[in-house]
Amino acid sequence: MRITRFALLVLTIAGCTSKPNSDMQQTEASDEFKTYTLSNAAGMKVTITPIGGHVMSIQLPDKNGGLTDVVLGYDSAKEYIGGKGFYGSTVGRYGNRIAKAKFNLEGKEYQLSANNGENSLHGGPGGFHNVRWTGKEITTYEGKAVELTYLSKDGEEGYPGNLNVKVVFSLTDSNELKIQYEATTDKTTVVNLTNHSYFNLAGEGNGDILNHEIAINADKFLPVDKGFIPTGELRPVKGTPFDFLQPHKIGERINADEEQVKTGLGYDHNFILNKKSPDELSLVAKVSEPTSGRMMEVWSTEPGVQFYTGNFLNGAPGKGGKPYNYRGGFCLETQHFPDSPNQPAFPSTVLKPGETYKTTTIYKFIW
Secondary structure, rough: OOOOOOOEEEEEEEEEOOOOOOOOOOOOOOOHHHHHEEEEEOOOOEEEEEEOOOOEEEEEEEEEEOOOEEEEEOOOOHOOOOOOOOOOOOOOOOOOEEEHHEEEEHHHHOOEOOEEOOOEEEEOOOOOOHHHOEEEEEEOOOOOEEEEEEEEEEEHHHHHOOEEEEEEEEEOOOEEEEEEEEEOOOOOOOOEEEEOOOOOOOOOOOOOOOOOOOEEEEEEEOOOOOOEEEEOOEEEEOOOOOOOOOOEHHHHHOOOOOOOHHOOOOOOEEEOOOOOOOOOOOOEEEEEEOOEEEEEEEEOOOOOOEEEOOOOOEEEOHHOEEOOOOOOEEEEEEEOOOHHHHHOOOOOOOOOEEEEEEEEEEEEEEE
């Protein structure tokens, strides 16, 4: 287990109905659109809204000390209602795709909402990215944190079981955004939670991400069909444009004349992480951006990560009205594998009554 020293954090709650004090600041008019801001001693700030469990902003200094937001999104919490792109969202019940929007579990077929052709994507149109979570400030042994909770009722978006979900966001003086997920159910179900932040370490809306350099700790990846459903093959990355065991610029091979690059319209694939044990908190990826001098490490207990390069960004406006253009952000969505409920050879995403789903992901920033 990787042990990190945590320091006391300052939490700002925006939109509170109570009178602000030195640790509370009202920045939105309505409690309905509450936001929480975590700050650390290095000047890093992370803002979260219970609307869809979105990470609204991650503000970081650059090598010269200038503070810049490095995640795509919207200016206000209200704009995340029905927003497109899953910017910074908490994704569930099932991150990524389930083929033909259905699966069998304990002899029963469950039909889900199809929202990606014939497939279900990121929990369906009424998934966790489009619900109102209950948020509160908590104090953990790591210091101040934000806790979001949600009860996903039996049958919601077609999934079985009443699922109680908790997500805790904390920020350390080591510049780590730590996200801890936990869930329990009263009926056997499937669960695969993740965060869908789009990163641009040069600053959100500040050009494309093709000059970012990335290394991914994975010897294999999952090829997909034209519907982005894994074929079931675990393909070695060696000798392919998917070999990021050594750092490469994202744009170096993203338009390669290669079958899976063409099928994915770039990178939109699950990488199978190298792990000593299934639940090990291990290194997922390292990313650097030369102009700003910013670097990011991703650590997780999950077995896979979806590397996505903003191939469907189309210039729709984001913060400050800036267009988020094609390949203007990348995602590293830690996860179990896509379509696992229909592919028994993949690590199981089944959760039964009496069990507790737990997973942790850390985004660590360096400048």
